[in-house]
Amino acid sequence: MASAPSAEVLSKLTPVLTKRWLSPEAWKIDVYEQLDGYAALRKAVEYHPDEIIAFMKESGHRGRGGAGFPVGMKWAFIPQNDGKPHYLVVNADEGEPGTCKDLPLMMNDPHSLIEGIIIACYAVRAERAYVYVRGEAVHAARRLRNAVEEARAKGYLGRNVLGRGFDLDVVIHSGAGAYICGEETALLDSLEGFRGQPRLRPPFPATHGLYASPTVINNVGSIASVPHIVLGGADWWKSLGSENAAGTMIYSLSGRVKNPGQYECGMGITLNELLELAGGMADGHNLRFWTPGGSSTPMLTAEHADVPLDFDSIAKAGSILGTTAMMIFSDQDCPVYASYRWIVFYAHESCGKCTPCREGNYWMTRVYRRILSGRGTHEDLDTLLDACDNLLGRSFCGLGDGATSCVTSSLKYFKQDYLDYIEGRRKPLLNAADLVGAH
Amino acid sequence: MAYSEELREQARQIMARYPEGRQRSALLPMLHLVQSHDGYVTPEGIALCAEMIGITKAQVAAVSTFYTMYKREPTGDFLVSVCTNTMCDVMGGQRVYDTLKEYLGVDHDETTADGKITLEHAECLAACDYAPVMTVNYEFYDRVTPDSALGTVEALQ
Ligand SMILES: NC(=O)C1=CN([C@@H]2O[C@H](COP(=O)(O)OP(=O)(O)OC[C@H]3O[C@@H](n4cnc5c(N)ncnc54)[C@H](O)[C@@H]3O)[C@@H](O)[C@H]2O)C=CC1
Numbered sequence A: 001m002a003s004a005p006s007a008e009v010l011s012k013l014t015p016v017l018t019k020r021w022l023s024p025e026a027w028k029i030d031v032y033e034q035l036d037g038y039a040a041l042r043k044a045v046e047y048h049p050d051e052i053i054a055f056m057k058e059s060g061h062r063g064r065g066g067a068g069f070p071v072g073m074k075w076a077f078i079p080q081n082d083g084k085p086h087y088l089v090v091n092a093d094e095g096e097p098g099t100c101k102d103l104p105l106m107m108n109d110p111h112s113l114i115e116g117i118i119i120a121c122y123a124v125r126a127e128r129a130y131v132y133v134r135g136e137a138v139h140a141a142r143r144l145r146n147a148v149e150e151a152r153a154k155g156y157l158g159r160n161v162l163g164r165g166f167d168l169d170v171v172i173h174s175g176a177g178a179y180i181c182g183e184e185t186a187l188l189d190s191l192e193g194f195r196g197q198p199r200l201r202p203p204f205p206a207t208h209g210l211y212a213s214p215t216v217i218n219n220v221g222s223i224a225s226v227p228h229i230v231l232g233g234a235d236w237w238k239s240l241g242s243e244n245a246a247g248t249m250i251y252s253l254s255g256r257v258k259n260p261g262q263y264e265c266g267m268g269i270t271l272n273e274l275l276e277l278a279g280g281m282a283d284g285h286n287l288r289f290w291t292p293g294g295s296s297t298p299m300l301t302a303e304h305a306d307v308p309l310d311f312d313s314i315a316k317a318g319s320i321l322g323t324t325a326m327m328i329f330s331d332q333d334c335p336v337y338a339s340y341r342w343i344v345f346y347a348h349e350s351c352g353k354c355t356p357c358r359e360g361n362y363w364m365t366r367v368y369r370r371i372l373s374g375r376g377t378h379e380d381l382d383t384l385l386d387a388c389d390n391l392l393g394r395s396f397c398g399l400g401d402g403a404t405s406c407v408t409s410s411l412k413y414f415k416q417d418y419l420d421y422i423e424g425r426r427k428p429l430l431n432a433a434d435l436v437g438a439h
Numbered sequence B: 001m002a003y004s005e006e007l008r009e010q011a012r013q014i015m016a017r018y019p020e021g022r023q024r025s026a027l028l029p030m031l032h033l034v035q036s037h038d039g040y041v042t043p044e045g046i047a048l049c050a051e052m053i054g055i056t057k058a059q060v061a062a063v064s065t066f067y068t069m070y071k072r073e074p075t076g077d078f079l080v081s082v083c084t085n086t087m088c089d090v091m092g093g094q095r096v097y098d099t100l101k102e103y104l105g106v107d108h109d110e111t112t113a114d115g116k117i118t119l120e121h122a123e124c125l126a127a128c129d130y131a132p133v134m135t136v137n138y139e140f141y142d143r144v145t146p147d148s149a150l151g152t153v154e155a156l157q
């Protein structure tokens, strides 16, 4: 049933990063400037770079790319006075299934990202920044390039930024369709003109990043938040979120809801509240399973709809906050099939560097196909869990770890669904010869 | 395929975006450039990138084959990509794909006989709130249905 959200829940909508999305043409620099644009930069350059880093630490701001690493701490890792060039790389490769917050941000408010980049570069003393945009997002790259040109024309970029004696150049760099290039070290290899395969960490990019120089890599949302935090203050940012999770977050709702889209709220809102904001479940659908942060985060069930959506609470509930990509599935959707389709994705996107991931995902797609075509055995369930054991913690990068999430969580909550296929109570979804979605 | 001085100049401009001695960083954008000129990554395009950056053709080819967006065969005038990752699939993307596949008579990564349309499955395109999603030459179409997708494709023909 569609119903208007209650006043109490409506008041939880907290547009900060999304505030300008509704203003017409806010992507133009003149409009942006009228809406407080570049005021944070003018304020920031009044302080010493070290003070900006300390301020970001104090704000409790954490990375929005999925792992939630403290932003100020990452900036503080950059060695100063080391004689090496420093770089800022913005991760705009957004590829995690379910995740769809960075592209609309770059389309609607590109200058907030550019302004955040300038402040971040000022703080860590970087003279060059790259934005690595996923290749398919041609529209977003175009809009960012345009924003860079506008900012350059106004003296926010280029030589002697705002007459403050520092230079900054921002380059928009398009990828070419590889999910793994969102992993920060694979991204660096790709940006250096190689196949995008992860590097061993440590050393972390903070000391050995782009061209083996100190490099900050942050997600689009992490950096676009910076001007808001600088203007509003550390205490304000903390007050918007919950303990250990400062600020607002863009929650992306997709799937079986009335009004899918981006809902920005303070950290710690619950799925039930978000569903209310989104007009409820779609007609004829009842919530059955969902992801809190994209396909790499273990799925949860209707029982978890009141868990606060912040890092610690979601971890306690057995999942990961990730990219706050809430994919909502109903009683008409099959968790076995959903997991299968994600594993097809991971198998396709595995870079092939390490055996557990390259082989494990390949075998899991076969096992899923067998189960979904009605020829599965009880042993297959053990095979899946075995494969996950070999992946989790044994893969070279987070892609392999992430792949296990849907398998183990769907087996934990929905084993009966698997058994129904295996024991013939459920009509096969796949034709044995069918290679649905495989490529 | 001969490349104009203009295209070479564009390539030089791309290379100039990267620090001195780091011109290899220009490889992905340059591959996009030669692909947009030739329709796919041709041996000539590979040779041009190799020559300008100063690496071997084998090194360029090894990179180009890693990335999904670089095509190894001639592509149609229109590249139609249908997202069939889980969310789009559940919301009807697989049906959209199957409908187009039947109508065009081509499957994943194949091009119609008249050279007009190449069809492909895509993985999540970061627009899941608009699922199911389709792109034509990377222009996004939101909440497509089998019918609306057919209409779009017919209009291309
Ligand atoms: N946004 C998207 O499209 C996607 C996001 N993800 C997310 O990515 C996450 C995994 O990413 P990872 O980078 O592997 O996470 P991670 O936890 O290993 O690292 C997070 C960040 O902290 C930095 N860091 C951690 N320890 C450090 C240290 N001791 N010194 C210096 N820097 C340090 C890393 O360099 C990195 O920038 C997952 O939680 C997943 O949710 C995964 C896939 C796609």
Ligand SMILES: Cc1cc2nc3c(=O)[nH]c(=O)nc-3n(C[C@H](O)[C@H](O)[C@H](O)COP(=O)(O)O)c2cc1C
Binding pocket: A062, A063, A064, A065, A066, A067, A068, A069, A091, A092, A093, A094, A095, A096, A179, A180, A181, A182, A183, A184, A185, A217, A218, A219, A220, A222, A223, A397, A398, A399
């Ligand atoms: C397979 C894989 C893909 C990733 N893709 C992205 C991505 O598209 N965007 C992103 O910001 N982070 C992505 N990450 C996380 C990055 O490695 C890194 O943690 C993040 O960019 C750091 O930024 P933050 O601290 O601002 O969150 C990915 C991680 C893995 C393991």
Ligand code: SF4
Binding pocket: A180, A198, A349, A350, A351, A352, A353, A354, A355, A357, A358, A395, A396, A397, A398, A399, A400, A401
């Ligand atoms: S886990 Fe997968 S994606 Fe990561 S390095 Fe290994 S093969 Fe590559």
Ligand code: FES
Binding pocket: A097, A098, A099, B083, B084, B085, B086, B087, B088, B089, B123, B124, B125, B126, B127, B128, B131, B132, B133
């Ligand atoms: S699943 Fe299709 S756009 Fe994300």
